[in-house]
Amino acid sequence: MLRIGLTGGMGAGKSTAARLLTERGAVLIDSDVIAREVVAPGTEGLAALVEAFGPDILAADGNLDRPALAAKAFADDEARATLNGITHPLVGRRTAELLSAAPADAIVVQDVPLLVENGLGAMMNLVVVVTADTETRVHRLEEFRGISRPDALARIATQATDEQRRAAADVLLDNNAGPEELARQIDALWEHRLVPFEHNLRTRTRAVRGDVQLVGPDPTWEAQAGRLVARLALACGAAARRIDHIGSTAVPGLPAKDVLDIQVTVADLAAADELREALEEAGFPRIGYTTDDPKPGTDPALWDKRIHVSADPGRPANVHLRVDGWPNQQWALAFRDWLRSDPAAREEYLAVKRKAEDAAAGLTGEQAIQAYLDVKTPWFDAVYRRVLAGRERP
Structure with a gap:
């Protein structure tokens, strides 16, 4: 199958790009969804977190209290390593299960917010990065997610820079103009690159080349x-x-x-x-x-x-x-x-x-x-x- 790593900074429009790709036939594997799934009530992941960080990381309804966990897990490097040692293998195992379940001719889009930060690009056949100017991203975070401007800027500052994302990207999707223009770019990407790439990968065929120029x-x-x-x-x-x-x-x-x-x-x-x-x-x-x-x-x-x-x-x-x-x-x-x-x-x-x-x-x-x-x-x-x-x- 063809594995596409999809990423982008907060407010860039990564989720919109993921939806547009699934509408065209892609199989979506969302890392954020998996990260929540592996620590849901009754899972071995949640049990391991409680054992490591204490029962006070649970909310009254038995779900993980994420702010309470963050206060403990990000207190020092050792605690962060403990958190990662519990959750990362579980996320990796579940991702592998979903990949195995995908059809042999699938175009799999892996939505990975920290793909660049964690250096995961080599695992993908292509890395697609959704980009937008900082002001555009801040405006979207304010309007659609209720995040204040100072908070939005602070969160953006903790992520990979635009230069780092461009260096990691095989494909850049410019989402400054909004969904219609993004859809046009994704149509072209799907038809002219992803679909033929998947076919070539599955049939072990070289890509067609143009003139010697x-x-x-x-x-x-x-x-x-x-x-x-x-x-x-x-x-x-x-x-x-x-x-x-x-x-x-x-x-x-x-x-x-x-x-x-x-x-x-x-x-x-x-x-x-x-x-x-x-x-x-x-x-x-x-x-x-x-x-x-x-x-x-x-x-x-x-x-x-x-x-x-x-x-x-x-x-x-x-x-x-x-x-x-x-x-x-x-x-x-x-x-x-x-x-x-x-x-x-x-x-x-x-x-x-x-x-x-x-x-x-x-x-x-x-x-x-x-x-x-x-x-x-x-x-x-x-x-x-x-x-x-x-x-x-x-």
Whole structure:
């Protein structure tokens, strides 16, 4: 299933976004609802809280008196750790039960208010953040929830900042204009990204890509790659010796195809093959390429690799699994670092890329890619030794 993490600050409109997504067919798992459910009367969660903090945390009707609990649980770090040690495993277990009960073709939206604060983005296939200006949020909290302006501002100040949420977001939904505009954005997100992403994930199909075309440098490429690296690290576990953002999008200021390249370094190709299932479940199906283009004077067998690609139509990416110490693994890092450190090299490479783009113009699919590579490959062969020599120089 496709797992979407939905979050946003108080008053941003996260609940409205959740409702709109469920109206379109999403399965909603609401963390706040679960957090209340696991400490309802008669549950093991409530019994454990009473044992830890005393019976005076109960209201007269037997429900949890949340202000009374907060007064004790947030008194110090030890008490807070006790609270979290009781509730977090219960919430996690119930979330896992709901995920298991969802249909195999579900688009599951997990409404998690503290997703950014708790660093949970890597567990999701996508993170969707609902945003709104602070004044808009305060006005909504005053009007619809009866929270005073000073209290609203104080609560907002305790949450993740807008910058932190933007850094965690694969998708930003601007909710300053209200429900109708938010619904329009969600319609587009649902139709053009979530539905095809779910299909691709379930069928282990690569996302359709557009023409081979260079675009201007995007300052968010590094953050986007960072989110993919975190997901890949979770999928690969200890089998990944290192994971790096490589290629043109890893070089600040360099125009590139809007495709992120990530290198996963493994011990051997057997380890790469063992990761196939985990990577495909994470949204990166394998494709048939099994080698890089060997460079002159090297053993062609040491240029073998495995490659996975993104199933997400909104974020094209290639994931190269290469063996630690093999020339293709070292070349990918050396070439990136050479471009980062040498302005003349960047200009030289950009000229080659422009020529390759022209060669691919008017072609589609594999033909376009091959035409693009036919121009670049001879240049790579020509600079190979120069790049490695620069890396070895003290």
